[in-house]
Amino acid sequence: MPALPPHANGRPPSARRLAGMLGALALLAPAALTGCASQQSSDTLVVFAAASLTQAFPRIAQGFEKDHPGVTVKFSFDGSSSLVDQLAGGADADVFASADQVTMQRAVDQKLVTSTPRVFATNVLVLITPPDNPGHITGLNASLAGRRLVVCAPQVPCGDATLKLARLDGVTLKPVSQTTNVTDVVGAVTTGEADAGVVYTTDATAAGSKVRTIAIPHSDQVVNRYPIATVAGSSRPGEAQAFVDYVTSPAGRAVLSSYGFGAP
Amino acid sequence: MSRTPDTAVPLWLLVPASAALALVAVPLIGLMVRVPWARIPQLLATPAAQDALWLSLRTCAASTVLSLTLGLPLAVVLSRLTGHWAVMVRTISVLPMVLPPVVAGLVLLITLGRRGVLGQYLSVWGVDIGFTTAAVVIAQTFVSMPYLVITVEGALRSTDRALEVVAATLGARPTMVLRRVTLPLVGPAILGGTTVAFARALGEFGATLTFAGSLQGTTRTLPLQIYLQRETDTNQALALSVVLIAVASVLMVAPTLVTRRSR
Known part of the structure; x- marks a missing residue:
């Protein structure tokens, strides 16, 4: 360890400063946490979607937001299994779109989704x-x-x-x-x-x-089917269902097909 | 707790210290509660798990030896550098510590991969590193060696140079001074750095996956097997994680016992 530099009043200031910094951090931490939570306002819809939908879904969301003024769609893209793990861990989401039916069934079995999953796209x-x-x-x-x-x-x-x-x-x-x-x-x-x-x-x-x-x-x-469902415990079930309906509508399908997805 | 009053830690320090311990220990306790203990023997009996464990031990042993043979000389040289050179060399040496593992893997791929900056020439000579066990060892060494270098260099800088000067004035050549004086002085740091490097290599995931790929028995180390297992059954992934933690704990504690005995 290097020697501490001599201080003007002869006392090393580090301990007091450290305690002060710790105190400040302790005060800031809860504020930062609640800050994140409060951003999740009631008109924000959180969609958990399989990584392969990373490009198609934001385009679909643009159309959905136009049809539903005031609603903002946010996405979390990840592997379908990771998303199920996150849902099981209590993640705050409203809609779940899986890249396959087996993974969606895991969500159904754990009662993480409410509606009966609907197939909205296929892939070969x-x-x-x-x-x-x-x-x-x-x-x-x-x-x-x-x-x-x-x-x-x-x-x-x-x-x-x-x-x-x-x-x-x-x-x-x-x-x-x-x-x-x-x-x-x-x-x-x-x-x-x-x-x-x-x-x-x-x-x-x-x-x-x-x-x-x-x-x-x-x-x-050997066709891969993509199911979508609303998440149990969603605080915005109406909007969640509306998003599911929009994805399965002709408008949603048109976007999906432009990215290479097949019709269900 | 120490009984000598002047060396006792300030009591208030116990509050953040306990919080720090809890931050690490609580998730560990959570893991222990959730793990399907009964399934661990059955899981360990699968060829996939055994291959992964064996591969992890082999590659980590190799990467640790590589880290020692290359990292130790680098640490010694680095500790003698001063000014801009020291800053530059140290920054480069520890860069892998700040790189996200996936980036580390990508960097290795675009350098040593088949169409990489160096790899394209190696490929002409028939040397293809990608998707081989050698790629795993390179990835592990790349991310773990900085821990050894920084630990040993730090220790070397705080040693008393006077001892080396005395040895030199007594006629010892530089290599002799290094072997008999310098290295023994920082022995514990070398052991500690090696242990940390090994542990980092054992947990290595992102760089391996990106650079070496994932194939049972060849490149799928224990962390990669855990990641794959999670796709089908999170509980099985947790059970395998316990195995990884157990292996790591044994290997981390062993050097401590060795040093204690030698004292």
């Missing part, structure tokens, strides 16, 4: 490669042998779907990495770290020219 799997396709991949077939393939882990929805689709097509996949979310698969391919990846068609749409997309046979038989 595609194969992506870097734009120059350095591994010369031709599809979900033997061309993947010895190449670096990245897929989602079977424990998560996209990985489960990948496994089912590979079985349907009679292919055994030998991935170099099984990621927990589809974003990591996209990242591995766009950086050129992987030769190919299996992702949702919406992810391929979002990645644009950074990837080359190859359709997978029978992908229409």
Whole structure:
């Protein structure tokens, strides 16, 4: 420890100053906490949505806010399972949109959502490669042998779907990495770290020219369905239901389809 | 509590100290209450958990050795630098401590990845680091070595240089002074720094996931397995966390016992 600098009056001021700072902090902390809580006014709708909806949902919210003046929609995007954990932990949310039905069922089983979940979008799997396709991949077939393939882990929805689709097509996949979310698969391919990846068609749409997309046979038989429901204990159940209705309306579907989502 | 009055801590200090302890201990107690203890043996018997545990121990041992062999010399050199050089080198050395782990992983990826600044040349030579166990060790070393460097450097700066000067005047060459005088003086700091570096490597998650990927037995360490387990069952993830905490506790306490015995 360095020696304390000599003080003008000969007394080291650190202890008193420290106590003062601690006291100030103790006074400030509750104020800061309540400050956060009071921002959550009654006309703010909090929507917990799967990470794959990060781009589509704010666009939908724009239309919803126009139809419902005075209501502001706020989002928390995360993996569907994380969101269920947060809801179970008492997170303040009004609407929950999951990327798959299994995870939504977990929320239903724990009585975290009130309404019967409604499917509002679908998604299918595609194969992506870097734009120059350095591994010369031709599809979900033997061309993947010895190449670096990245897929989602079977424990998560996209990985489960990948496994089912590979079985349907009679292919055994030998991935170099099984990621927990589809974003990591996209990242591995766009950086050129992987030769190919299996992702949702919406992810391929979002990645644009950074990837080359190859359709997978029978992908229409392994369809991923997105359910949405109002959250139990929402202090704004009316607005929450209105948002669910808007997402499933033609206006909501039009936005979703522009991002590559299929109709329910 | 000490009985000598002049060294006793001021009583008011106990209030913030207890709050600090509670901040860490209360969530730990929460974990212990919620964990499905009965399921831990069954969970540990799964190949996925065993592979993850074994991989974590192997990679952390490797990254700790790497941190020691590279970080210790860096700490010694750093402790002798002065002025702008010292500030610059120290800032660079500890930078990984402030980087969010995901950023650390991305930085490694764009540098050592197949199309990275250096990686593209390595790739030509047939060296592909991405998605290998080596990538895990590199990620762990990148984030954990600064803890060793900063601990040892701090200790070296507060040692009495006079002892080294005496050894030198008695004719000892620099390497001899380093081995016989400097390093033994900061022995406890080296042990402490190594322990912290190991612990940091054991808990490493974000950089590993981003840079090395996640494959059972190759790159999926215990924290990555816990993260994956949570996707299906939060309770199982908690149970595996207890295993991680147990391993970490044993490895953190062991050096303390060793030093106590040697005293």
